[in-house]
Amino acid sequence: MPLQPSAGDESTLLRWMRLEIGRINDGIVSERKRLSRLLREEHPSSVTKGGEPYDFDRDVLARLKEVLPGVLQRRLRLPILFYFDSTVPDSFFLADETALEALQCLEEISPLRRMRNGRLWVAKPLVYTIMNRYPTAVQIVMG
Template sequence: MPVQPSAGDEPTLMRWMRLEIGRINDGVVAERKRLSHLLREEHPSSVTKGGSEYNFDRDALLRMEQALPRDLQVRLRLPILFYFDSTVPDSFFLADEAALQALQCLEEISPLRRMQGGRLWIAKPIVYAIMNRYPTAMQVMMR
């Protein structure tokens, strides 16, 4: 017979879950850099939350440079972060207005889409397709 956790176990479970989410997010870039800055670097890179080096795909950055207006290149911080929320299992959300504008300029998201409440929900298959077209320029982060 399975053992049901008691109400007193909840704080312990929540601490454990936060620890696990932190481990999962160790590969996420800690200091997101502006696209314009990354384009000037000989080897565009940053550091992850776990302390590892994160190298950007130069070809993806160059494709973005060609498609985005200069003012957006200066405002856009990479990688673009899509957030996973376990309460919405089929989508990720975007919480960065410059990222939304960039994805619209790249024709990855309809120009008619708007954020609501500071978020734009995007179906997982669409996010995965975008990530495949712009490797290392996008990451998923758990919340």
């Protein structure tokens, strides 16, 4: 007969998981900056929640500037954040309308896609592809 975890074991496991998720999220940028501002900075950077410097790839910023119209450059905050939700294991969600517009303009997400209840679910392989195309401009937040 398999052993069932006790309530105390589950509580300890949940505390440990929250701690680990917190450590993972320490690498998330704490102050997202507008693309237009990052383009003006000599060394485009921000700070992570863990207090470490976070440098943006200048070539990626230049590529975004080439494609995105000025209005999006002034509204888009980087990095674009996708969120992990353990109840939907095969997708991440986007909760930023401006980021959705930018990704549609970049032809990464279909222009037919729309947010529902403030979220757009995107398959993990597509999010990983976007992250590889735009390093430093996209991050995943663990929930």
